[in-house]
Amino acid sequence: MKRKLIAFDLDGTLLDEQKQPLASTIEAIKQLKAQGHAVTIATGRNHLLAKEVIDAVGFDYAIVCNGSVALHKDRLLFEQPLSVDQLAPCLEQLHQDQIDTAFVSLDETKRVTTFNEDVMEEAMRSFGSHLPEYDENFHHHETVYQGLAFYDETYPIDETAFEGLSFVRWHPKCVDIIPKHGSKAKTLLFLADHLGISRDDTIAFGDGLNDLEMLSQAGVGIAMGNAKEEVKKCANFVTKTNEDDGIYHALVELNLIQ
Numbered sequence: 484m485k486r487k488l489i490a491f492d493l494d495g496t497l498l499d500e501q502k503q504p505l506a507s508t509i510e511a512i513k514q515l516k517a518q519g520h521a522v523t524i525a526t527g528r529n530h531l532l533a534k535e536v537i538d539a540v541g542f543d544y545a546i547v548c549n550g551s552v553a554l555h556k557d558r559l560l561f562e563q564p565l566s567v568d569q570l571a572p573c574l575e576q577l578h579q580d581q582i583d584t585a586f587v588s589l590d591e592t593k594r595v596t597t598f599n600e601d602v603m604e605e606a607m608r609s610f611g612s613h614l615p616e617y618d619e620n621f622h623h624h625e626t627v628y629q630g631l632a633f634y635d636e637t638y639p640i641d642e643t644a645f646e647g648l649s650f651v652r653w654h655p656k657c658v659d660i661i662p663k664h665g666s667k668a669k670t671l672l673f674l675a676d677h678l679g680i681s682r683d684d685t686i687a688f689g690d691g692l693n694d695l696e697m698l699s700q701a702g703v704g705i706a707m708g709n710a711k712e713e714v715k716k717c718a719n720f721v722t723k724t725n726e727d728d729g730i731y732h733a734l735v736e737l738n739l740i741q
Contacts, residue, residue, distance in 0.1 A: 488521045488523065488686070489686045489687075490524070490546065490671050491512075492688060492690060493533060494527075494528075494611075495707065496688050496707050496725055497725075497730065504536065504539065507730070507731035508540070510731070511740050523544035524536065524547070525550070525689075525697060526546070526549075527548070527549045527629070529547055529548050529628070530554065530589045530590055531589070532612060546674065548628040549653075550665050550666045551629055552589060552670075560677060561673050562628065563665045564627060565586075565629070567623060570630065573632075582633060582634045583598045583599055583602065583633040584596055584633070585603070585633075586621050587628060587631065588621075588627050588628065594615040594616070606654045606657040629660065631658075632650070632658050632660055633656055633657050634657075635656050642658075649662065653693045659693065668696040672700065682701070684702055685701045685703075686705065689706065691710070691714065692713065694710075695717055703737070705733050706718035707722060707724055707725050707729050708721060708724035709725055
């Protein structure tokens with residue numbers, strides 16, 4: 484069997500509703516690695532917030548910050564930092580409208596405003612985190628890979644107007660701000676090329692809107708049973724939910740594990 488690269492989103496995919504990997508998922512990944520396949524997470528979390536899962540499940544590779552960073556055993560393979568200059572016009576509009584923002588480095592997340600802490604905390608707690616500490620100059624003195632802008636779909640903003648930036652919604656009240664053309668998909672294909680694995684031999688699991696492109700561009704895109712309908716429509720097939728051994732079931736269907 485040809486070597487595969489299999490990528491797993493974390494929240495809503497590899498993790499159940501208690502933010503833990505199922506025993507069947509851990510066993511499935513163990514089998515994949517034993518057969519020589521490469522496995523990676525592909526998450527909007529930064530390295531710090533993903534590290535517990537990386538260590539617990541035994542991932543050698545990690546795509547974090549919604550694709551802005553790729554790592555192999557904590558060694559940097561790929562990075563695409565945000566440009567502070569390109570961020571400036573966007574932040575000016577957001578802050579003028581009292582929209583909160585935060586920034587993400589490899590191992591820290593700090594908010595740079597305090598307009599509505601309840602909205603920020605709601606979004607952050609959705610993946611088991613908390614309200615970031617305040618540092619208004621964080622993005623000036625640290626290398627940041629991802630911004631968080633806490634607004635819902637009713638906020639009138641032309642996201643296409645900001646050169647060099649892409650906006651990816653992952654929560655009803657928050658979007659990621661990442662470098663233009665950056666994505667989980669792009670970095671997954673970079674990692675595949677780095678490992679000498681063809682696009683056709685890549686497999687991606689996901690459930691959220693920030694997984695759409697990755698599932699569309701992977702050789703096989705698999706949506707979880709609990710995925711959003713838009714995600715299911717773009718996938719090659721839909722497996723069971725993240726609470727019902729969805730990952731294990733799909734890998735058995737693909738004849739990759741027993």
